[in-house]
Amino acid sequence: MLGLMMQTPLLLSSILSHAARSFPDVEIVSRVPDRPDHITNYAGLMRRSSQLANALNSAGIKPGDRLATLAMNGYRHLELYYGISGIGAVCHTVNPRLFVEQIVYIINHAEDRLVFFDLGFIELVKTLMPKCPSVERWICLAGAGEARAAGAGDFPTYEDMLAGQAQSIDWPQLDENTACGLCYTSGTTGNPKGVLYAHRSAVLHSFAAALPDACRISLNDTVAFVSPMFHAMSWGMPYCAPAMGAKLVMPGQKVDGESLHRIFEDHGVTFANGVPTVWLGYVQYLQSAGVRPTTLNRVLIGGTACPRSLMQTLQDDFGVEVLHVWGMTETSPVATISKVLPRHRSLSSEQRRNRQVKQGRAVFGVEIGIRDGDNNELPHDGKAFGDLVIRGPWIARSYYKMPESERADGWFFTGDVATIDEEGYMQITDRSKDVIKSGGEWISSIELENLAMAHPEIVEAAVIGVPHPKWDERPLVIAVRRKGSSLTAAELLAFYEGKIAKWWMPDDVLFVEELPHGATGKLLKTKLRELYEDHALPSVALARTGLA
Amino acid sequence: MLGLMMQTPLLLSSILSHAARSFPDVEIVSRVPDRPDHITNYAGLMRRSSQLANALNSAGIKPGDRLATLAMNGYRHLELYYGISGIGAVCHTVNPRLFVEQIVYIINHAEDRLVFFDLGFIELVKTLMPKCPSVERWICLAGAGEARAAGAGDFPTYEDMLAGQAQSIDWPQLDENTACGLCYTSGTTGNPKGVLYAHRSAVLHSFAAALPDACRISLNDTVAFVSPMFHAMSWGMPYCAPAMGAKLVMPGQKVDGESLHRIFEDHGVTFANGVPTVWLGYVQYLQSAGVRPTTLNRVLIGGTACPRSLMQTLQDDFGVEVLHVWGMTETSPVATISKVLPRHRSLSSEQRRNRQVKQGRAVFGVEIGIRDGDNNELPHDGKAFGDLVIRGPWIARSYYKMPESERADGWFFTGDVATIDEEGYMQITDRSKDVIKSGGEWISSIELENLAMAHPEIVEAAVIGVPHPKWDERPLVIAVRRKGSSLTAAELLAFYEGKIAKWWMPDDVLFVEELPHGATGKLLKTKLRELYEDHALPSVALARTGLA
Ligand SMILES: Nc1ncnc2c1ncn2[C@@H]1O[C@H](COP(=O)(O)OP(=O)(O)OP(=O)(O)O)[C@@H](O)[C@H]1O
Ligand SMILES: Nc1ncnc2c1ncn2[C@@H]1O[C@H](COP(=O)(O)OP(=O)(O)OP(=O)(O)O)[C@@H](O)[C@H]1O
Ligand SMILES: [Mg+2]
Ligand SMILES: [Mg+2]
The missing domain is CATH 3.30.300.30 (ANL, C-terminal domain)
Structure with a gap:
């Protein structure tokens, strides 16, 4: 017997609508090179995402079409996230730092119809254009004046596209399993593989990532997306943080230590995400400049293992809590987080750190396990190590256009090798390759x-x-x-x-x-x-x- | 185009499995009259819920069957929540404090096959038995010895049912829209109406209720279910708190001020839910006994409006934050919560309280509105008042066996009359009746x-x-x-x-x-x-x- 509850679909447009309704004047700050910060708010995000959606509709973009971005973190990129997915098309974030051949491979594999690019990537785009036949238009994320000044006067601009479009739209009530985003893996172990996110997976991941024992995202937070929006969707934060009503800060291109410290202090950032390298640069700057963060209270660090010394410096010297996260493009990406448990309160800070340097415990919603070569479940004793497997509603089932990558048993094999201890802490010991x-x-x-x-x-x-x-x-x-x-x-x-x-x-x-x-x-x-x-x-x- | 993420269903058995896997030794405390506290943990909850599920399967209980409880808060009631719903049957929590005719109406309307009852309700059960023809067995929540001692020696017992059953089970992978629970409304305005919850709605509600800006439930919490498990499923806490790995405390029958203070102090309770009357009794006790809570840091108060003076006493005199919640049996029930916003930090405590006494802002996932007599949306100006409407994935679509109660427009009309102010705070001004x-x-x-x-x-x-x-x-x-x-x-x-x-x-x-x-x-x-x-x-x- 089925229950009698509403079948309201879990959609990204619902996140946007909630933010615009409940937090219309909460700020969205984008740092732009050589200009004052660009500041909008959730009401503005709704207006311009609606304009974009209307523009795409009138340009003949259809549900399921892939539209690519080659862009750093900023308000236009965020509008693309919501405007494209809102009409049932797929926002494909391409990593502009990949080798040209990889980018070409990815755009052709995805068969992107449009590519939206930051002016900074104009040379890259010129190289790509002749090699990417599926792309009908390359649109620069700028106004006409800016584009001309940067030598991109021949390209259609994003601002021209939006101009004159209605500032509101009735977002379609899509099936919640509709694809919303496409992101290829980093290409560390081979050619990047496409992960096709769904509205449902993105919304559920937002709930899970915001929980008190995960990232604890709240309307009291100012969240900086330091992790690029083309790296596993900045770890899902562009969905999660608006859902919670947090103020947003996007640092743009510059994520060196000094730039981060400046923008954090200028806008009262409380939470930020990023790979260890970024935080190493950040603490080196703090140390050499003799300054301290005054509002930042925690950082989400992952992508590769967070070094113990970095953890120690951030926590003990600067009072910034480290949330060590493990995840993959394939896991949306938040899957495990390493934090101490109530029973660890009485331990020394070194003993507590022994837990934190591990990759952490599964967040509510996903399940992890380790397998030996014969696919037997290995004990969770902190010693046995084997293939790390995972399942849950925000884990990839298969890769884009690789149906053979789907497993019959419902588990995803991560390619990481790990131990899991008696307390549930998983530790990556290697990649299987x-x-x-x-x-x-x-x-x-x-x-x-x-x-x-x-x-x-x-x-x-x-x-x-x-x-x-x-x-x-x-x-x-x-x-x-x-x-x-x-x-x-x-x-x-x-x-x-x-x-x-x-x-x-x-x-x-x-x-x-x-x-x-x-x-x-x-x-x-x-x-x-x-x-x-x-x-x-x-x-x-x-x-x-x-x-x- | 659909995404390529796993279709893992949102199930209550996944909550139980997560708790048993990630928090096996976190305690579940039940206060039993005239006995030492009963203490088990999530591993124990899993073992006994599995035994119950196996017993129900072998007793011929089928998916969709309604099994009722007439019970106060305690570990056996929690096992019934998970064991019954885990096999796809429906846990129907009946309020034993209703008039006998209402209880008879409800059990007959639901066509319950089994009724599980606390020994304390033996006389009630004897009155009900001849009037409830659908009920095949009345099972007392006790062991055989206890049952005999209480004059219920003729009834089958819960402990006998469990005895000898296997302590594990492969929980079926149900459709997430399968009904899991049935709860009738309080009967304040007429005959109680049945709300049929689904696994999906209960899991999504758990995510939402646990968020930092809602109840902020964490593995660092000790959560007391003060609100009865037959009143809108103790406000969803028996699902939410185990998902988050909180320690649980169930006070049983006694919720007078002194009993609450004792159990909170004995077990380090940090969070509890309940109607205003309960908290009035609690603060009266604290005041007259000249004691203070040492671990309680917040309470969720709803069901009727929380008086301003109660809020003030709890917050200013005892340092206990009040989370004022509005909801209905039909809304799972958490729908709006009243908390102050970052921009209110600079206000006086009286001005902040002006926000808190309202019924609050919509939590992420639900949407509210107010309508005039012609079903036009009214302005959110804090003045216009009209019919409060709501929609979202944990809101009832229609009542059990009342298909005519479903509306074509997808909104639920609450029967409450309210204003909504510019900041999104909803205030109940009346019931429409x-x-x-x-x-x-x-x-x-x-x-x-x-x-x-x-x-x-x-x-x-x-x-x-x-x-x-x-x-x-x-x-x-x-x-x-x-x-x-x-x-x-x-x-x-x-x-x-x-x-x-x-x-x-x-x-x-x-x-x-x-x-x-x-x-x-x-x-x-x-x-x-x-x-x-x-x-x-x-x-x-x-x-x-x-x-x-
Ligand atoms: N906290 C962490 N500690 C150690 N390794 C991590 C951590 N977080 C992520 N990783 C590594 O990053 C991987 C996921 O990275 P990502 O999805 O960006 O692509 P990639 O695996 O590097 O590239 P590709 O799959 O194309 O080879 C994980 O499988 C794991 O190996
Ligand atoms: N914080 C609150 N402030 C004011 N009223 C509240 C609050 N919380 C709940 N309520 C009232 O309680 C109602 C929901 O209660 P419940 O579902 O227990 O049954 P009921 O509405 O009292 O009974 P019935 O629907 O059978 O007449 C709401 O519709 C509202 O009128
Ligand atoms: Mg990989
Ligand atoms: Mg009612």
Whole structure:
């Protein structure tokens, strides 16, 4: 028997309507280069998103059409989020920092009809244009004057498109499973794959992310989207924060430490999201300038593991709580968050941090598990590690145009390798493609990297497996030293002694000037494996492992 | 085009599974008369709910069957919530405080197959049995020994039912729109009507109620269900609090001020829900005993309007935040909550209280409006008042077995009359059945009651419209004086002077010993109208109004 409750669909247009109705004058701030901040509010967002929707309708855009953005965080990008999805079309956020070939691949794969681009990407667009036949129009996110001044006078502009359109619209009552957004993965382990979000998944994710034990988003908050709106939809914040009535702040291009501190202080930011690199820059600026945040009280850090020292500095020195989040483009992305439990109150701050550095506990709504090679569930004992699997209403079922990626058992295999402890804290030990398989056992590349980076003279380190005739693979450390350091390979290896099992000992260390990073700031181990697959391991190192 | 996200249904069994997985050892405390507190945890709740589900399956209970409870708040009642709904049957919570004829009407209307009852209701059950032919078994919520000791040795017991059943079950993956619970309205304005909740509505309501700007429920909380589990499912807390991993406390029968204070202090309660009467008793106890709550930090008050003085005492004297909520059985029930906004920080505490005494702003997910007699939307100016309407995924579409109650326009008409101000605060000015229609205009009975109750010698007051040959209806005050008071009708009417428009002036005042209340503690104006419909209004009073 079915219940007798209303079948109101969960739609993004309902989020926008709620914000415009309940919080019409709450501000939306966008930092624009060399100009005063652009300030609008939720009533304004509703008006202009409606204009955009009307413009798209009259331009013949149909439900299901993919419209791409090549843009940084700002009010026009937010209007695109709501205006496009509101009429049942798909807002496809493209990462402009990817290699040109990847962008071309993505736009062609998505068959985008329109591309909206920031003026800053005009050169990129000119390169892309001849290679993307599905795109009917490239529209620059500017007014006509601005566009001309930037040498983009030949392009149609966003402001011309909106001009004269009605400022309101009856948003269609779509099926809540209608696609609303498309975002490709970061391309860290191979070609990016398309994740097609639905209105339902985005609304449910907004509820979950805002909960007190997740990000605790409230109308008392001022939320800065530091994470780009093309990286897993800035982690869902452009949906979640308006639903809760938070004031919004979009920093635009500049996310260096000083720029962040400025905008946070100027607008009273209380909450922000971003990858560890961004926060490293932020604390370095605070330290060198001798200043402190006065309104920021918590940050959501994820994308790659949050270093313990960063956590410590933010929390202990600056009083900013770190919410360590794990997620993927495929998980909308908030899936697990690492926070301490009531029972940890009596622990030392170091012991509490032992929990926080893990990737965290599943938020309400999703379920996680770990599996061995034969797909058996592994124990949650903090030791057993295996393939991390996840399911829930904001987890991808399959990739766009890859129906074969759907699994019959209803679980999503993340490609991460993890442990889960007795308290439910999940810890990523590796990516399944990065794990080093030595003599039938697994060595965690991440653990070896973290140990290397704990050495005071190491700035960054990557550990990859290189082929070995007897042991299949053996670990190789590739590291960047602090400027002026003369640390030797032997010294670094000695630093590992006693900290790991003997057979985990890396076989060699190479020092380099720089490590390759992907478009969302992640280490590109694929590149490193290409470069070093023929690296000959010195027998001396192997001797040290006791395996020779 | 549909998105490619998982179609994981929103189910109550997922809440239970999440709680058992993520918070297995978080406590569930039930106070039992004359015994030490019963303490279990979420792992235990899962085990016993599974046993119940297995028992129901083997007893031939089918999806859609209605199984009733006549029970106070306690762990067995919670097991019934999850065990019954988990297999797709419907947990029908019956209010044992209703008149016998109403209970008989409800059980027969619902066609309940089983009734689970607390031993305390054994006499009631004996009265009901011959009148409820659909009920196949009356099962007492006790073990065999307890049942015998209470003279219920002839009844099957809940503990016998569970004994020997497997402690785990594969919960079926139901359609999320499957009915999970049935609750009849309080019967304040007529016969109770059945609201048939769905898994989807209950889960979405849990998300919304837990949000930081609603009840802010977290794993750091200890939540007491003070509101009975048969009154709009204790306001959804038995679903919401386990989803968030809060510790639970169920006070059982005793909700007098002293008992509440004891159990709050014994178990560190931080949050509790209840009608104003309960909190009046609570603060009276605190005041007379000269004690203070040490862990309680907020209370959810609704069901009828929260008096300003109660709010003030709780907040200013005892540091307990009041969350004033408006809702109905038909709205799951959390619909609006009254809290101050960031912009009110600079106001005086009295000005802030002016917001809090209103019934509040719509929580994310529901939309409210007010309509005039011709169904036109009225302005949100804090002055215009009309029929309050609401819609959203946890609002009833129609009543059980009353398909004619469904409206084509998708809105639910609440039967309440309200204003909505520029800031979105809704204020109930009356029930549409209680509003006094005088000369084509409306007089708010609630406003006249509040004014009477602001008089220091008045304990409680009701205002009803009595028929009038010329003006249709005129207001009559029926009031209870403080013990020993000799306040006169004329004095009370004089107290109104200057506080209301002249034509609102009540025509007469009657003093009585007691006012009639319904089963959830609300004033029964239906009863009063029956009693006083022939009351002759003195012409002297009418003279005072300027209308004679
Ligand atoms: N807190 C975290 N700690 C460690 N790793 C994390 C954390 N958060 C995210 N990650 C990593 O990021 C991945 C998700 O990133 P994203 O969706 O941006 O694309 P990607 O996996 O890097 O790229 P691709 O899937 O195209 O190879 C996760 O699978 C995980 O490996
Ligand atoms: N905070 C509040 N302030 C004023 N009135 C409230 C408040 N909360 C609830 N109410 C009243 O309670 C009503 C809902 O109560 P409930 O569902 O328990 O049944 P009822 O309306 O009293 O009974 P019935 O519908 O059977 O006549 C609302 O319609 C409203 O009139
Ligand atoms: Mg990935
Ligand atoms: Mg009612």
